[in-house]
Amino acid sequence: MGKRDITATVRRNLVVQAAKAGHAQRMAVMARPCLTRLLPSDARTYGGPTFAWWMAAAYLAVLTVRSLIHLFATDGGAESIATIDTAVAGGKNIIALFGQWGAIQLLLAAVMWVLLLRYRGLTPFMYLIFVMEPVLRAISGYLKPVEAVGIVPGDVLNWLAVPLLAVGLLCSLCGRRPRTH
Numbered sequence: 001m002g003k004r005d006i007t008a009t010v011r012r013n014l015v016v017q018a019a020k021a022g023h024a025q026r027m028a029v030m031a032r033p034c035l036t037r038l039l040p041s042d043a044r045t046y047g048g049p050t051f052a053w054w055m056a057a058a059y060l061a062v063l064t065v066r067s068l069i070h071l072f073a074t075d076g077g078a079e080s081i082a083t084i085d086t087a088v089a090g091g092k093n094i095i096a097l098f099g100q101w102g103a104i105q106l107l108l109a110a111v112m113w114v115l116l117l118r119y120r121g122l123t124p125f126m127y128l129i130f131v132m133e134p135v136l137r138a139i140s141g142y143l144k145p146v147e148a149v150g151i152v153p154g155d156v157l158n159w160l161a162v163p164l165l166a167v168g169l170l171c172s173l174c175g176r177r178p179r180t181h
Helices: 003-031 050-072 091-118 120-143 153-172
Strands: none
Touching (some): 091 120, 120 153
């Protein structure tokens, strides 16, 4: 092996190591959440992991079903789901409020579907809203507690959903991994 061959081999090895280092550096940058992705300059393009987008779509489907139940169930889900006694004075008002709550939830879900399907780049922003909504409802419930006969499923499920949604938010703020061949 001549001197030129050794030099060429060393050069090739250096190029390969530099490429690997660059790939590792790109991976480290992609793994870091970037807050500028909350409100990206191009809202039509989503650069985060695909599973995070699908997780947002699944959660939004649950929110849509919830809003339809509040809107169309005969008791708005007040007694049948939330175990609130509606046989009291003003019970019809409780049911009416649940129905109206379902209507506004359905409108918000429709806006969120438009954002998710048309403006995918706003997926991290949607996750931020997804995380904030149950937290704000919990604060409201603390300040103005609702008296229920049993366990309110929303109280339990919200605190299970918040950590999952927070993980989805963090993931959606990170870049997508490049594909390896």
